[in-house]
Amino acid sequence: MSVGEIRTAMKTDIVEIRRIVDAVWPDNEISANRIEGVLNDAAHSTMVYAIENQVAGFVDGFSTTSGEGVSRWEVDLLAVHPDFQRRGIASALVTANTEVGQSRGAVIARGLVAVDNVGSQKAFAKSGYETDGVICELMITGGTKGPSDTADADEATTIISVRTMNYTGLWVEGKRSKAGLVDALRQLSDSVSDLGGAVIPCDETKVIDNALSLGFEKVGRYQWWQRPLK
Ligand SMILES: CC(C)(COP(=O)(O)OP(=O)(O)OC[C@H]1O[C@@H](n2cnc3c(N)ncnc32)[C@H](O)[C@@H]1OP(=O)(O)O)[C@@H](O)C(=O)NCCC(=O)NCCS
Incomplete structure (x- = not known):
């Protein structure tokens, strides 16, 4: 040290x-x-x-x-x-x-x-x-035009607004679905955020394909590291 x-x-x-x-x-x-x-x-x-x-x-x-x-x-x-x-x-x-x-x-x-x-x-x-150990794709989009897709919002999806040194953004969490991603894009287009991001387990290939079709890009493979504090 x-x-x-x-x-x-x-x-x-x-x-x-x-x-x-x-x-x-x-x-x-x-x-x-x-x-x-x-x-x-x-x-x-x-x-x-x-x-x-x-x-x-x-x-x-x-x-x-x-x-x-x-x-x-x-x-x-x-x-x-x-x-x-x-x-x-x-x-x-x-x-x-x-x-x-x-x-x-x-x-x-x-x-x-x-x-x-x-x-x-x-x-x-x-x-x-x-x-x-779950390996995930980190997927982001800078899309501000809003989705052309009209899927209904998914109540099991949570959109979390964050501000970091790199960007202001919206994280898509909870149940990962196309509707959730569409909802994030809609919120992104209505906000001052720079990007939307989702961390999607690599084996959820359908969600990854949905994200790609909505304009999200893969930026790398990541894992969550966690520590309980209580
Ligand atoms: C990743 C980073 C923060 C590590 O910083 P650091 O001060 O060198 O880390 P530490 O000295 O605390 O190292 C922790 C352990 O990792 C090991 N380690 C550090 N860099 C390593 C490397 N490039 N490859 C393999 N082992 C490495 C250290 O030897 C130490 O091992 P030990 O516990 O067996 O002694 C630094 O390399 C960095 O700034 N990288 C670029 C930015 C980055 O990747 N940030 C993290 C994003 S999540």
């Missing part, structure tokens, strides 16, 4: 957070305004790992409520500058951020991790998270 401190991110850390994003996700442009919006959002907790005034890594987590009313903590963004990787910093950040979620009353914490991201998987595992 490097000698450093974990603390809540401040506005003055935005430049350093962007520097880390540029280093680990060179194709991903995150604006300073968007980071500031997240830092000011009471539902979020953004934390940095600082070593002598230099920010080596950061994590952002935020609260959501599932369709069943379960209070969750979403560990959403996690990054450590390449100069500081493999020193236990990500593991320490996930642990600290999860404790914030717990202190805010979340019943469960979770993070969506790419199936090939061994470093992130290990960091979550070291913080007490486990995966059920």
Whole structure:
């Protein structure tokens, strides 16, 4: 473990957070305004790992409520500058951020991790998270025109509005159905959100085909990592 401190991110850390994003996700442009919006959002907790005034890594987590009313903590963004990787910093950040979620009353914490991201998987595992092993397609759409399809809304589908450093969006959860996806597209076209996203188990091929036909794209294979907090 490097000698450093974990603390809540401040506005003055935005430049350093962007520097880390540029280093680990060179194709991903995150604006300073968007980071500031997240830092000011009471539902979020953004934390940095600082070593002598230099920010080596950061994590952002935020609260959501599932369709069943379960209070969750979403560990959403996690990054450590390449100069500081493999020193236990990500593991320490996930642990600290999860404790914030717990202190805010979340019943469960979770993070969506790419199936090939061994470093992130290990960091979550070291913080007490486990995966059920279900491999899912992450599917997103930026569609703002609204669906041409007219399926009725599905009451078993939950649409969750989120704001992250990357995007404002709508997550489609609960029972995955074409009607749910259509409903998300309809809500997306009526909102200021940038994208809609759904995490669909790979064996639900019909739902995946429906999502593709509605304009969703596959962006990668992921697994949920979860940790009960009560
Ligand atoms: C993934 C990431 C956050 C890990 O950060 P880190 O500070 O290096 O992680 P840690 O040092 O806490 O490592 C945890 C474990 O994973 C291992 N590990 C880290 N990176 C690894 C890699 N690329 N391949 C294999 N193992 C790795 C560490 O050796 C450690 O193993 P140990 O528990 O056996 O000692 C960092 O590599 C990163 O920022 N990557 C790019 C962005 C990213 O993928 N973010 C996560 C999105 S969910």
